[in-house]
Amino acid sequence: METSVSLERALALASNLNFPRRTETTPLSELNGRILATPLSSKVDDPAFDNSAMDGWAVRTEDCDEDTILQIVGTSRAGGEELPHVSTGQACRIMTGAPMPPGADAIVMVEDSVDEGRQVRILGPARPGYIRKQGENLQKGQETLPAGTLIGPAEISLIATMGHHEVETVCKPTIAVVSTGDELVQPGIELSPGQIYESNSYGIASLVEKMGASAKRFDVVHDNIEGLRLTLEEAADSCDVILTSGGVSMGKWDLVRRLMEEEGEPLFWKVLIRPGGPPLCGSWKDTPLFGLPGNPVSSHVVFISLVAPWLAGCMGADHELGPRLADRVRVRLSEDIKGAPKKLCMRRIRIEAGEDGLVATTHTHQGSGNIHSMVAHNGLTLLPPDTSGKEGETIDALWLR
Ligand code: AMP
Numbered sequence: 001m002e003t004s005v006s007l008e009r010a011l012a013l014a015s016n017l018n019f020p021r022r023t024e025t026t027p028l029s030e031l032n033g034r035i036l037a038t039p040l041s042s043k044v045d046d047p048a049f050d051n052s053a054m055d056g057w058a059v060r061t062e063d064c065d066e067d068t069i070l071q072i073v074g075t076s077r078a079g080g081e082e083l084p085h086v087s088t089g090q091a092c093r094i095m096t097g098a099p100m101p102p103g104a105d106a107i108v109m110v111e112d113s114v115d116e117g118r119q120v121r122i123l124g125p126a127r128p129g130y131i132r133k134q135g136e137n138l139q140k141g142q143e144t145l146p147a148g149t150l151i152g153p154a155e156i157s158l159i160a161t162m163g164h165h166e167v168e169t170v171c172k173p174t175i176a177v178v179s180t181g182d183e184l185v186q187p188g189i190e191l192s193p194g195q196i197y198e199s200n201s202y203g204i205a206s207l208v209e210k211m212g213a214s215a216k217r218f219d220v221v222h223d224n225i226e227g228l229r230l231t232l233e234e235a236a237d238s239c240d241v242i243l244t245s246g247g248v249s250m251g252k253w254d255l256v257r258r259l260m261e262e263e264g265e266p267l268f269w270k271v272l273i274r275p276g277g278p279p280l281c282g283s284w285k286d287t288p289l290f291g292l293p294g295n296p297v298s299s300h301v302v303f304i305s306l307v308a309p310w311l312a313g314c315m316g317a318d319h320e321l322g323p324r325l326a327d328r329v330r331v332r333l334s335e336d337i338k339g340a341p342k343k344l345c346m347r348r349i350r351i352e353a354g355e356d357g358l359v360a361t362t363h364t365h366q367g368s369g370n371i372h373s374m375v376a377h378n379g380l381t382l383l384p385p386d387t388s389g390k391e392g393e394t395i396d397a398l399w400l401r
């Protein structure tokens with residue numbers, strides 16, 4: 001087992017762990033938040049036919065000098081059938097999205113006309129640009145979505161536009177979320193002295209869902225090795241990945257670490273990051289396991305910086321278009337921010353758009369027990385080891401989604 005590794009080394013070591021990736025056919029109505037398993041091409045041209053971008057008149061440009069009168073030969077409406085031919089001196093009434101009638105090559109907006117019953121008076125310009133050309137958005141056979149794309153509302157509309165009623169997606173892996181600690185009680189119950197509310201499993205499960213996986217929360221495991229072993233066995237049997245929280249530090253009751261060392265296959269323990277120093281990673285009965293620190297901010301930060309990128313890789317996520325929890329950006333510091341000796345320092349920052357680029361400020365106490373700091377801020381500094389940030393300096397940061 002390696003100890004005290006850099007975040008890059010931790011990611012490289014974790015990439016040795018994996019779970020089988022399966023795919024399934026998923027209907028359009030269930031695609032939100034899913035990951036596309038195969039590249040997708042359009043089955044049709046979009047638009048499928050030349051059509052009007054405006055309500056108005058389909059005309060021949062050559063007929064339309066100022067103040068012309070044209071004879072009305074019919075109507076083209078969206079979803080309508082027969083189209084009249086537009087000959088010299090004629091116009092066809094046309095609705096937005098309706099097909100261009102043969103013979104016409106431009107549109108006059110309804111606002112630029114006076115409908116006189118059998119004829120129309122043209123008062124404004126005839127514009128070929130108001131015709132949406134067949135295939136100008138997408139051509140039949142054109143690939144628009146690579147495998148590994150996270151499917152959201154716009155992707156779903158595009159998939160439907162391309163003519164697919166179902167697509168192949170990556171099956172959601174099931175991720176066990178296990179909190180450990182004698183002091184933890186469920187929110188809603190009165191606290192006794194020494195107790196605190198269990199919060200990590202709820203937050204971590206939500207991060208799991210945000211990555212496009214399924215979370216299975218387990219009851220809190222108390223600090224005894226038999227109970228922990230039983231829960232980990234059940235989790236390994238029923239889940240693809242195990243995430244624990246708590247019990248990975250140096251304390252006598254840090255049983256996740258002890259059990260993994262004695263009966264599991266730990267890969268590394270401790271990562272040179274702040275917050276979130278003591279994570280443990282390895283496998284338990286052939287199931288990848290990440291032991292997240294118990295401190296709430298640490299558990300979120302370790303999930304965001306280590307577990308999420310690993311999980312994305314295992315799910316076959318596209319680097320650009322797949323699920324992720326943060327974007328790397330450059331921010332200008334509006335105050336001095338202290339770094340950490342030997343560790344990559346991820347202080348919570350509020351990132352806002354300034355006049356010339358993104359600006360970062362801090363608002364709350366930065367302790368790793370203060371989960372409010374993850375709500376009051378929307379980013380994390382990426383201050384390299386032994387480096388502090390100075391007011392006015394531009395640094396790398398993660399902008400949380
Ligand atoms: P541990 O890593 O188990 O020593 O826990 C470190 C700190 O995080 C302690 O103050 C714990 O009370 C707290 N903690 C551990 N697990 C949780 C949890 N699931 N929810 C909220 N706080 C926790």
Ligand code: MG
Binds near residue numbers: 180182246247294
């Ligand atoms: Mg504990």
